Amino acid sequence: MTLALEVLAVVIMATVSLGIYRIERGPTGTDRMLSAMLFGTSGVALTLVLAEITGIGALRDMALVFALLGALTSVSFVKRAWGAEDR
Amino acid sequence: MTTYDVYVAGGAVLFALGTYGLLERSHLVHKVIAANFMGSGIFLVLIGLANRTPTPEPDPVPQAMVLTGIVVTVAMTALGLAIVKRYFSETGRTTLDADEKPGERR
Amino acid sequence: MTVWLPVLLPALTGVVTFALGDRRGTARAAVNLVGAIVSSVVVVSLVIKSYAGEVLSHAVPTLPGLDFGVHADLLGLLFSAVATVLWGVTLVYAIGYMDHARDRARFFGFFAWCIAAANGVALAADPITLFIFYEILSLTTYPLVVHSGSSEAIAAGRKYLFYALGGGAALLVGVTWLTVLAGPVPFTPGGALASVSGHTTELRIIFGLLAAGFGVKAALVPLHGWLPGAMVAPAPVSSLLHAVAVVKAGVFGMIRLVNELYGPELSSALGVAQALAVLAAFGIIFGSVVALRQEDLKRRLAYSTVAQLSYITLGTALCSPLAAAGALAHLAHHAVMKITMFFTAGSLAETLHVKKVSALPGVARRMPVTMTSFAVAAFALAGIPPLAGFASKWLLGVGAAEGGAPWALLVYVASGALAIGYMVPILIASLRPGDHPEAAGTESDPRMLWPIVTVAALSIIFGLTAGLPGSPAHWALTAIAPSFGGLMP
Amino acid sequence: MMIVFDILLVATIIWIAVGSLSQRQMFKSVVMFVIFGLFMAIAWIRLSSPDVAMAEAAIGAGVTGALMLDAIGHLRRSETPYASAAEPEGGEPDA
Amino acid sequence: MSQQTATTISRRERIRLFVLRTLALGAIWVLITEADPGSLAVGVPLAMIGAALSVALQPRSLSAVHLPGAVRFAGFFLVQSFLGGLDVARRALSPAMPLDPACVRYPLRLAGDGPRVVLANTISLLPGTLSARFLGGDTLEVHVLDNHESVLADLAQVEERVAGLFGANLPPLQMGGDS
């Protein structure tokens, strides 16, 4: 049954990699930020899946941290880096 | 090829990449980022190699080192960025002048 | 510890002088004179002890296996006495000469330190200590050379340093190498390298390095280049540089090197002494010939110094007891003779602004006492009996003949003739009538005049008393004897 | 199967690093760098170092990103008024 | 709309808020420690610290959640967010990519910060809508993927659900908000 989890992990990983394309393409900084947000969600999923695969329950705490702190990047972006994408 | 081989090799690549970036890129933020990559590369090597233990748990000492290293790297990064910002405020530049000879300007 | 006093007292005088600052001239003069007198007394007392056969020595440990030590042997004391006594005389002259100059604290401070270093060179018990003081001497002289701060002085100072430090480097390598090869080698009459067997090539190279190192200060041709340029220094400094401390440190180093480090036998056996002798002989002729053509008074004197110093080197290099003694005696004799001349040149320049030979006419009428003193020194230098120069040249000549180097005798005679050739025109020129408006017989400041008379008198006294104990010539014979097995004809 | 994951992960990490350093636009670089931290955290899990993973997650996702974005905001070249864009919510009438 | 009105709260109210929030945070503690009983010694004081901070940051009661409304809301939310995901997946994966986006302005009937925030966040998770910003005059600007006729009506339905969650009643919808 772990196989399903492993395949899932690979698939999520692959879909996440797709998002990097959006960073490359832009066109605005906001578009690029979206990818970062995508990774916030997918990161939680990956972490949870890996927690199940490895059997380390404590990794759920890590997913929690990911989830809680995911907003911080977006907030910093909106509050501090808005309009900086021209660089 | 085992798991740790992949990560150790990746770590080596990252380190080399960081070295290249730190030396070659002129934008200061690039340099800071590159230094972070160097750090991550080393950490990968450290922990990758720590996984060679016969037990499932890797050697704890490199883990502790990496934790220390992460915090130190954050401190360095923060300081670097703070200097970059101040430097930008004072000069409006984001690069160190490559051709500037020390002492030529004041 | 007493043996350190000839070094420490002038050094302390220097420190006090610096601390007093530029303003307190009287206090400074007093301190310096007292320092000079006390130092002289100390040196004399050491000489008396040394004559009595008691050689004081003391060492401070510094480097592993090497001590920083001095000893009061007769040989060293001769140089030390010359330096210390002439320091006092020069001081009086300098106080007059520098009356209106700036930065006097600096001047007198470094002056005192120069003497301290010269005394250190004189009393050093081993090549390392000698080297240390030798370098200190270079350093403390530099501020005196560039004292005026003019660009000419700075340039001359740069040249001086270039030579001095180059020589110092050669010396450093030589001394270190020797120590690595032979371990600690304290100066020993007759040579300290008995323990070394073989290593001929190394020993030759080391001798070359050391001789080159000492040769710079001894103005051994072709290492003399700095000396004429260093004339830009104030007259007391020129006197000190060219007559007393600095150049004599060089030749004194040669004497120690040949007689007490390698020893006459080894030096001859290695062939290095002969090479040195040839070089020195060339220097004598070269210096004299060039002096002939010098229009500037001080430069002429400087080239004369080049020649006279080579006398001493040649005498040392002949490895014959009498020549060696003559060389040592000439060290003292030349000091008093040449200092007279430089004092005179300084007085002329300071009082009458006369610097060229062509400007001399009328001077003798204007300053008869000064010029008489100069004449005495000039004749002494040319070796006219019974003045001091004659005594040392006699010893040198006899030594040369005895030591199987009659060609050296020829060199001495030729150079005597040349000395007359470059000295007599000065006297003749000064006797010609000239246009110096002030009344005849107006001498320079008495503080400058009396030292000249004193040193001129010394050239006479040294010549007359050459055979008596305590005179430089006798002293030199006594001091040099142990290097040749204690036998003295 | 996990070896595929590992290779994919490491390849992505290197891709991100190359991408981050090869950009001319600093903002791209910075975003890539922020993402880089998240991937590193996953890598730590794969290397069975949950302590490190957690630290990387907290620091990489939180502090470093904020610092970097703040810096890049500071270095913006345009002279457009920052306040209006930076405080979009502050523009509300009741705020 | 934010913390300016904070001063008018009674001490008693504060204590009530503190206790409630301590309980909430305590519950979270229990969840994240996976109900390790030994950890409560740390958890309780920590929850109290968190609650105290929370009261300092937000010294007002959120409108009381209405339980039946909450259950209904949860069901609605789950179904709608499933539909929302499906909708977006359909548009993204379909080769033609059927999109007709626009910004519409929706006049708010809900009052109060809490409900409005819940509304805004809910809208973002529902099919085809995304709350973009609050405009002056109680208007919410909403970005829609497909600008069809019934958008405003759908939004009104969501607003009612949210109102239900808080047990509030809404005035009847006044159509005519422009897009």
Added chain:
Amino acid sequence: MTWETIAGWGSTALFAVGAFFFFAGSVGLVRFPDVYTRLHALTKADNLGLGFVVTGLALRAESWIVVLKLYLIWLIVIVTGATACYLVANAARGSGLEPWTRERR
């Protein structure tokens, strides 16, 4: 058929659905024409994908408390996602970024 087997297959199915939504979200992110539309893809699809993954994991969880914790995490991700989405859209609107429409492409 034991509970384990049911949970296993069920969770596998849920994982598949979750993966599908993740995939769809990423595709949306890549294909959609402007920031606002991409935000839709991100917020809805990915959160839903995570929901399915979490549910799948919950089926395998060893205890109820873990299930609750998993859903707590999901809840937090949803709130974070919605807020971030609002903030970005808000900032984009505030800076005058006009949405893409069929008329003006």
Added chain:
Amino acid sequence: MPERPRIRLVPLAASLAVFALVLRAVHALPDTATGLSAEMTAGAKASGIKNVVTAVLLDFRGYDTLLEIAVLMLATIAVLSLRTDPDALSRRISGVAGPVLGALTRAYVPIMIVVAGHLVWIGSSGPGGAFQGGAVLGAAGILLALSGFARPRWSSGAPMRWVLAVGLLTFIAVALLPLALGGTLLQYPDESRKSLVLLVEILLTLSIGASLTSLFLASASDTSEGERR
């Protein structure tokens, strides 16, 4: 600036050389090696700290950690020394947050505190610890600052400096404590080892959190400085 390709070869060569060297070095290693893990695990078991990494960090190699906290504090002070505004730490760097962000911050910050506490608490038995907790706390601080919540005036004055220093000072005090009992630096008495480690962890968490927040705040204030240009 004209690009000069010849110069660029040097970094490339350097990095490739390093890469080759490292790969070669790693390749030469044996496939298994225990390092110090056996001793460390045994030592940790004896000391009652179940998470070996935490035991290494705060016990066996506590001195490293002490200095590492000093690094963090030092970096904070260094960044403070670069600010142009003395009140950087108490100044608002953002306008007041609107309702949505405000709600998020108000809800999340207390939760973050609880999570940070959890990470510290769990640190002695499982993954987690002062760094992780401190980082979460730091994130909470940054979130608060970004949401425009007013900070008290004292946060630029002496009390704030105390907050920044207290973690390190306590650590030093705990480190010095054994000296009075006849041990060496950081040689915790066996009976109080676990509680001392926990005490240090808690204070370090606070200190790390405060440091990370200050790192952000002290330099972030420069942005508003830049705005006025």
Added chain:
Amino acid sequence: MNVVHHLPALLVITPLVGACVAFVAGRRVAPHVALATATADVVLAVLFAARVLAEGPFRYRIGGWGAPMGIDLVADGMAALFIVLTSIVGLVVTVYASGYFRSTDPTAYGHGLFWTLWLFMWTSLNGLFLTGDVFNVYVCIELVGISAVALVTISGGPDALRAGMRYLFASMLGAMTYLLGVALLYASAGAVDMATLSERLVPDTTAATGLALMVAALVLKTALVPAHFWLPTAHASAPTPVSAALSALVVKGSYFVVLRLMLDVMPDGYLPGAATLLGVLGAAAIVWGSVQALVQTRIKLLVAYSTVAQIGYLFLVFPLARNGRDVLALALTGALVHATAHGLAKGGLFLAAGGLITRFGHDRLAEMRGAARAVPVLTFAVALSGVTMMGLPPSGGFAAKWLLISAALTSGEWWWAVVLVVGGLLAAAYMFRLVAILIADAPAETAPAPKPVRTEWLPLALTAAAVLLLFAVPLISDLAAASTTLQSAGVTP
């Protein structure tokens, strides 16, 4: 508790506590805190050196674990020497700084934090000198790096910031490379304690690569040519007390670790090329640094390039050290004497240069003519420091050069002696260029009036100490003999 037993720990903890207290106490009280800490540190350092001299090297087991589990501090003569040097230069710098930062711009907020940063630097240096653990070295060099960068940028001008950035990146590169080396070393030998490493190291590729990376990184941090690019601007742009501390102490920190790695950790015959390479680079540094110093037009840059050159001497010890224990003893003692002498002289020289800059209001060498008359004490200090730089007697620099030349000639590798001699002459060239300018006669209108600079005796004291160091050489020699290096080589004092 008996203080004497815990000196190694206290030497690190005292300045660290001082730094915290200075930070908390605020800018008014901080100078006093710093001064008190500095004084206490001098006392501790001297006690420490005395104990090492009396009892020989010992290890201090932090946490009571003992290596390889825990971290050991290594208390030996080498460490004691550098700690005493740090404390002396540190005290002088502290006193100097209390005048310096009072007189400069009070609106620079950073200045109030100087004391804290400076004490952190002190902590890290002491930590570096004492540690016996290669990973702990990493943490310490990061502390050194950050505090140094912060001190360089403390006054915040564009030049200082640029120099600080360059310094920071060099620091980062160095620290990271070092850490990679540690990683490889640990992977190979399973320990990070130096003593354990030297027992366990077998000549395999991994350990060799690790050590090579570590040494390379430290060479970068020590600014050995060609990795010196960051040093001149950093040392020249910093505030004067900082320049002094950087040149006198900080480069010695990483050099000290190179000494430990090359001589203590590395088994004989390991990385045979490394020692020669370091020697060659050292020789190159001597020449290149001196030539650069010769053409500088600003006084601080001249002094900074002179540091580049003087660092070169320190690396000549490595090729020499392979020639048997007698040469090792000579060379190591020489290097230690040189490090000490250079520390004192360069500290004094930078302080003197700072005094001149304050006095003239600029740092252009060509316009500093006449300084000898205006500020004779400073000029004298410059000249005295020159004596040591040139290696002329009776200075400590001379003793060092003597020992190194002896080592070179004893080992038969006479070419190093040539390098040393040439280096001395080059040093003479640039130092006398400086002195000649100061001593030159100034036109009346540009000549500054004589006015004492308040702290001018401090540089003189340091440079005079460098000169008189010759007489402390037996002490240094004893300390060298009490180092783990020479003890394990079987050299008896």
